[in-house]
Amino acid sequence: MSVGAGVVEESGDFAFTVEQHLTPGGPPLHLRIDLSGRHFADTLRSVTDWWAEAGEPHPGVAPAARMPAYSTWYSLHQSVDAPSVERQAAIAAAIGCESVIVDDGWQTTDRTRGYGHCGDWQPNPAAFPDLAAHVTEVHRLGLSYLLWYALPFIGRLGDAWHRFQDKILHHEPHLDAAVLDPRHPDVRDHLTQRVAQSVERWGMDGVKIDFIDRFAARPAPAPPTGADCTDAHEGVRRLLADIDTRLRRTRPDAIVEHRQPHTSPALWPYATMLRATDCPLSPAENRQRTIDCRLTAGPLAVHSDMIMWHHGETPENIAVHLINALFAVPQISADLTRQTPDQLATLTFWLGIARRHRAALQLGTLHPARPELGYPLVRTHHDDTTVIARYAPIPVPLPDTGRPTLLVANADRDTAVQLTAVRADRAHATIQGCRGEIPSRTTLDLAPGPNPVTVPTGGLLTLTREP
Incomplete structure (x- = not known):
């Protein structure tokens, strides 16, 4: 389906077009036009209700998903290990965070920011020699734990490459990786098992599933031998459904993060929170993205992009960052061990406002x-x-x-x-x-x-x- 809008220069009209590419036996087109003239937010709220009526039931949002979170990405990037995460987690808990999200780096010794080591999804033994014990320590500090997965990528430098190099949707040579073809049942089984081990083996509370949009970055080739569905979108849906079933078998209140741009209501049943896409050091863009998501994310908890700042930033400007993310769940990502008492006091105050007034800020x-x-x-x-x-x-x-x-x-x-x-x-x-x-x-x-x-x-x- 293609949706477009633009000016008709000959008449001065503003035209909207909706074009559906019909397939035999495919679903009919339902077009909703709202001419009520009410506040645009009320119109969009009714649209999300309309979407929800046609979709699968949502499993609900775990309470921790609506509380401030700490992410390791901008603060530590790939230089993560158990001691550094625990140091940050201890301070994050003290200032009002209730979860920690460990991003890229846990699965590799490589620190060059590529994706050549994705696909195996086993912890770097030098950084996380006992991942389950590390998760237990973070839980002791009072935080939930989420682990990052770049779900579509299979890196050329990992062991899984030799198994799946002939089951590829498309190659990403600049990333030293490729995108797996989810139409293959053994691809889905591999990814489901590797994601599920986060809660089944290591005791985590959920996962951050990244880059789902890369599955659809280019048109899928013709269905290959061994595929059990012809459409790559259907393969992705089956993959996410399998992961969701496995996670909730062990942890019914599992937290699953998606992020822009994979925001389709068809993905709502397989996520509990939606994060604004990366906009580091841009409070205005973080505000606009979180408000956009709040208007269209239906039942999901909406999170800001990770809020970062220079370690010498003034407390006033840190507060401005936080206020720009006020109507979403704030994620912060700065080295908390380098913060001054005034900076920590600012974080504590505004994260406290986000916690105490979360009903109005997130559900109002x-x-x-x-x-x-x-x-x-x-x-x-x-x-x-x-x-x-x-x-x-x-x-x-x-x-x-x-x-x-x-x-x-x-x-x-x-x-x-x-x-x-x-x-x-x-x-x-x-x-x-x-x-x-x-x-x-x-x-x-x-x-x-x-x-x-x-x-x-x-x-x-x-x-x-x-x-």
């Missing part, structure tokens, strides 16, 4: 403003709490509702926040800096129209309305 009714401007203001509400984040020097409209608690996070350099009220109101105000310190507590008599309040960059205003 999300209304981001102005997508064409990159969502400069985002609002969500749930039960008695409204949370608004401000990413540009623009007014903050106060909701005209009876919800007693309002949080306003300021990620902009402008500290003069204009609260726009529709009616006279009275509220107790607490202003906090990026580390959670409280420079001001006061009572505000809000008048209709703009009401200026000073909120530090990276800081938080909490308003509690009087009955």
